[in-house]
Amino acid sequence: MNQEPADGSTAATKSCLLQEREQAADMEETQFDDILDDWFIESLRTYKDLHEYHLEHPTQVIEWTSGKTVCVAGYASSKNEILELRLPLKLFADENKGLCAERDFKVIYGGLADGPVRCLRHVPGTRCVVTNDGLSSDLQVWDLGGDDSDVIRRTGSIEGRRRFSEGGSRIAARLSSQPQVLHGARSSDVQLTQLISGQILYKLGLQQEVGSVCGSMTTKTDSADPLSSLHFVSDAVFLTGCCNGKVYVADTRTSAAPQISPPPASSGESVLWWTDASAGPSGCRILRLSSSGQAVISDLRNLGGAMSLARLDIQTRRCNLDDVRVSWAPVLDDCIAVSG
Secondary structure (H helix, E strand, O other), X not given: OOOOOOHHHHHHHHHHHHHHHHHHHHHHHHHHHHHHHHHXXXXXXXXXXXXXXXXXXXXXXXXXXXXXXXXXXXXXXXXXXEEEEEOOHHHHOOOOHHHOXXXXXXXXXXXXXXXXXXXXXXXXXXXXXXXXXXXXXXXXXXXXXXXXXXXXXXXEEEOOOOOOOOOOOEEEEEOOOOOEEEEEOEOOOOEEEEOOOXXXXXXXXOOOOOOXXXXXXXXOOOXXXXXXXXXXXXXXXXXXXXXXXXXXXXXXXXXXXOEEEOOOOOOOOOOOEEEEEEEEOOEEEEEEEEOOOEEEEEEOOEOOOOOEEEEOOOOOOOOOHHHOEEEEOXXXXXXXXXXX
16 A cells, blocks of 8 residues: 655655755856856966956847947846947057056947847948847847937837747848848748848748849748858858758859758767858858867868867756857957857
C-alpha cells in the first residue's frame, strides 16, 4: 500500500529543492564575477588605456550615429529611454587627459519608447534610427532631433511580414540618396524598404514576382530560417546570416537566386551561430561564431572554405540569440569582439 507523505515531509522536500536552486544561482553568480575579474586583470595588461563606464539603464543596443556620438535604448517590458550620447572628451584626447572637463557620457537628445528595443540601426546620412521590439517584425522610425529640439521623436513605422516573431527583426541600412532599410525576421521575409514612402524595393524569398506597381525585384528561396544578422557588404550586395549557420548572399539589383552557403562543419554541438561581415579594399571577410565557441572566417568569394579557424575558451551553455554580440573590431586589424 502506498502512503502519501505527511505535509511536513512535503514542505521539507520543497525547502531543500529551493535551497539547492539558490545555492546553484549563487555559485553561477560567483563564477560570473570571477570571469569578470579575470577579464579586467587581463585587460590591464593588454590595453594602453582602459576606460570603464556605467550607463544608467541596461541596454542590448549601442549604435554609432557620428564619430563622437552613440545611440542606446533600454529593453524593459514597459517604457524605455532612447538616448543619443556624446562620448567623453577624455576618449579623444591624446595628451593631458586629466585636463578634460567632461569624463562621462553626456545626453544630447532623448525620448521614450513604448516597449523594449532589441535592435537599433542608424540610417547613414540622416538623423534617423530604426528600431525593433523583438516581439514582431514591425519597425519603428525615430528622428534623433536637431538644433530646434532635443527630443527624439517617433515619426513612423514600417510593417513587417510577421505579426508575431520570436526574436524580432534584424536590420541593415546603407547610404543612399533616398534612405532605405533592409529588414526581416526569417530568410524568407527579408525586404528592402524605402524609409519615407514605405515602398518595397526588393524582396528575398517570394516564389513569384511582385507587381509592376511596386517596381520591386524578387529572388527565390524555399527556406524560412530565423535570422541572426543582416549586413550590406556593398551598395547593392547584402549578406543574410541565419541562426543555423547558413548564409545567403544576394544582390538587390537583380532577381537572380541568392548564393547559399551551408553551415560550417562543427566539432561540437552548435545550437546557434552568429555572423558578421567586414568589407574592405582587399575584399570581404565573413565571421561565423557558434554557441560551442567555434569561430570560422571565410572569404565572401569562397564561403565554403575557411581562411582561418579558432576555438574560443568560453563556457558552453544554452543561450539565446540576443545573449551574445559578435563583431569585427572597428580599428584593430584582424581582431574580432565577442561580448555577452
